[in-house]
Amino acid sequence: MPKIRFLPQDIEIEVPEGKTLLDAALENNIRIDHNCGGNCACSTCHVIVEEGFQSLGEMSEDEEDMLDEVEELTETSRLACQCKITADLVVEIPPKADPLDDDDF
Numbered sequence: 001m002p003k004i005r006f007l008p009q010d011i012e013i014e015v016p017e018g019k020t021l022l023d024a025a026l027e028n029n030i031r032i033d034h035n036c037g038g039n040c041a042c043s044t045c046h047v048i049v050e051e052g053f054q055s056l057g058e059m060s061e062d063e064e065d066m067l068d069e070v071e072e073l074t075e076t077s078r079l080a081c082q083c084k085i086t087a088d089l090v091v092e093i094p095p096k097a098d099p100l101d102d103d104d105f
């Protein structure tokens, strides 16, 4: 099974292929915000893929549009709910833009 390492927590988990990055994180008590419930309709599940970016495949136009809203956008930014896991990854969860908005986990 692919291994995913989450930063900055430095937690490594094994995940069945085909699961989304968001589901994998939530099932392992790793917090990633997901205000729209994983429907590619917000950008709160933004993550930065440090290793394994190519394995995630093409982004949809909807995902690209949502990522345009992200302030700390990088070359390897993705939405965790749109990433199907197929290989090992190292993923950085950026700090929340608004630390007061944390009642939806």
Ligand code: FES
Binding pocket: 033, 034, 035, 036, 037, 038, 039, 040, 041, 042, 043, 044, 045, 066, 079, 080, 081, 082
């Ligand atoms: S949870 Fe809203 S886009 Fe991923």
